[in-house]
Amino acid sequence: MNRWTYVLIVLLLVPVQTTWLNEISLHAVKPDLALLLVYFTGFYAGEINGLLAGWVVGALMDLFSGGPFALKIATLAVAGLLSGLMGRFFLNTTAALTMGMVFLLSALNGILVFSFHQWVLGGIEFTEAVRWTILPEALYNMAAGGIVFWAGVGRLNIKKSRLDEAPFQSR
Amino acid sequence: MLRQIINYRRFIVLFLIVLLVTVLLFPELQKRPIYFLGRPVVFVISGLQKGLTWIGGGFGNAWEGYINLVSVRRENERLKQDLARLQNETIQLQEAALAHERLRELLDLKKTAAHRLLAAAVIGRDPSNWYRTLMINKGSRDGVAVEMGVITPAGVVGRVLKAGPAVSQVLLITDRNSAVAALIQRTRDEGLVEGTENGLARIKYLSLLADATEGDLVLTSGLTGSFPKGLPIGTLGRVTKKDLDLFKQAELTPRVDFSKIEEVLVVVSLDEQK
Numbered sequence: 001m002n003r004w005t006y007v008l009i010v011l012l013l014v015p016v017q018t019t020w021l022n023e024i025s026l027h028a029v030k031p032d033l034a035l036l037l038v039y040f041t042g043f044y045a046g047e048i049n050g051l052l053a054g055w056v057v058g059a060l061m062d063l064f065s066g067g068p069f070a071l072k073i074a075t076l077a078v079a080g081l082l083s084g085l086m087g088r089f090f091l092n093t094t095a096a097l098t099m100g101m102v103f104l105l106s107a108l109n110g111i112l113v114f115s116f117h118q119w120v121l122g123g124i125e126f127t128e129a130v131r132w133t134i135l136p137e138a139l140y141n142m143a144a145g146g147i148v149f150w151a152g153v154g155r156l157n158i159k160k161s162r163l164d165e166a167p168f169q170s171r
Numbered sequence: 172m173l174r175q176i177i178n179y180r181r182f183i184v185l186f187l188i189v190l191l192v193t194v195l196l197f198p199e200l201q202k203r204p205i206y207f208l209g210r211p212v213v214f215v216i217s218g219l220q221k222g223l224t225w226i227g228g229g230f231g232n233a234w235e236g237y238i239n240l241v242s243v244r245r246e247n248e249r250l251k252q253d254l255a256r257l258q259n260e261t262i263q264l265q266e267a268a269l270a271h272e273r274l275r276e277l278l279d280l281k282k283t284a285a286h287r288l289l290a291a292a293v294i295g296r297d298p299s300n301w302y303r304t305l306m307i308n309k310g311s312r313d314g315v316a317v318e319m320g321v322i323t324p325a326g327v328v329g330r331v332l333k334a335g336p337a338v339s340q341v342l343l344i345t346d347r348n349s350a351v352a353a354l355i356q357r358t359r360d361e362g363l364v365e366g367t368e369n370g371l372a373r374i375k376y377l378s379l380l381a382d383a384t385e386g387d388l389v390l391t392s393g394l395t396g397s398f399p400k401g402l403p404i405g406t407l408g409r410v411t412k413k414d415l416d417l418f419k420q421a422e423l424t425p426r427v428d429f430s431k432i433e434e435v436l437v438v439v440s441l442d443e444q445k
Contacts, residue, residue, distance in 0.1 A: 066302030
């Protein structure tokens with residue numbers, strides 16, 4: 001993918017996430033496009049790029065979020081790193097595998113956010129958090145991940161970068 | 172001789188036909204048996220009739236609908252375009268009417284309220300599923316500051332969490348980190364309204380002696396600096412008390428539908444406006 005296209009996607013991410021995506025929210029839960037972008041970046045471009053993408057996208061999200069600054073940076077950077085490490089095990093992927101990995105990553109991301117809240121503020125019941133936020137979000141992200149894979153990655157024929165070549169080179 | 176025979180046979184045939192017609196004309200023979208014999212014939216013929224009528228009609232329709240009406244397609248296209256344009260205009264007019272109604276309500280509230288209010292438009296919502304916030308198009312340049320209350324004509328929305336120069340972020344009362352001092356209108360019992368995991372709210376720290384029941388209206392108590400006293404927050408749901416708890420708590424259904432807010436009013440100052 002062209003570097004400038006990627007930058008454009010990153011810049012459009014927050015406006016889309018904060019406006020249009022509310023139209024498709026179910027019980028106030030919507031897909032997390034930032035997590036999807038970080039997952040695909042990490043999986044296809046390696047853990048370092050995933051980590052960097054998580055940092056940048058997380059910072060943008062934190063600016064517009066009601067949570068403490070750097071929470072999204074931390075959780076998305078971890079997500080980018082993990083998706084990159086997961087990507088090392090697969091040469092290529094399918095929609096089903098993508099959905100499964102996005103589900104796991106989203107659930108882990110949710111548990112990290114919950115742990116942070118519990119540590120800083122406390123008073124949140126884990127079962128309630130799973131029921132109302134973590135699980136619905138993971139399921140929604142899983143579905144959105146499948147759609148993104150089917151509509152974007154699969155059709156655009158984006159290949160995983162090899163370890164010895166720099167990803168996101170401008171062409 | 173042959174001619175005589177032919178004439179004779181003609182005469183017989185003619186006679187038989189007349190006789191048959193005469194017999195058939197008899198009222199007694201108009202009844203069922205003969206009619207019953209005609210049914211199969213009628214069935215076959217009528218089937219053919221229908222078939223031919225259908226073919227003829229189809230051809231006629233095809234002629235009139237597809238071949239002979241060359242201009243109809245163009246007219247249809249034009250009418251479709253007109254319809255789409257008019258539908259679009261209708262939607263825009265409906266939107267304008269709805270916006271006018273909402274803004275009129277906001278203006279009424281702004282005029283009648285005892286405190287200074289600033290109107291703002293909602294431009295976005297929280298990107299995360301963990302927080303319930305809104306972005307509004309007014310910031311510190313317009314006089315918005317952190318902790319100011321945000322309301323609509325329906326009731327309390329939340330408080331300003333961050334105030335940038337041109338935009339601000341509002342923490343909704345349904346966020347789990349939000350807390351607003353409240354009282355129950357009927358019983359005057361005080362409590363604290365906070366958000367829940369499922370995007371609703373609850374009122375906590377109600378006295379054990381509180382006589383609060385489902386359907387009671389909950390208002391701001393004015394104890395927190397953001398809101399004047401008496402603004403509606405929501406209606407009480409189920410009131411509960413766990414064993415060993417020192418207080419009661421109750422579910423709360425906010426008066427404001429947070430998924431549909433488009434404009435809000437920021438309580439800039441609790442001082443009475445001149």
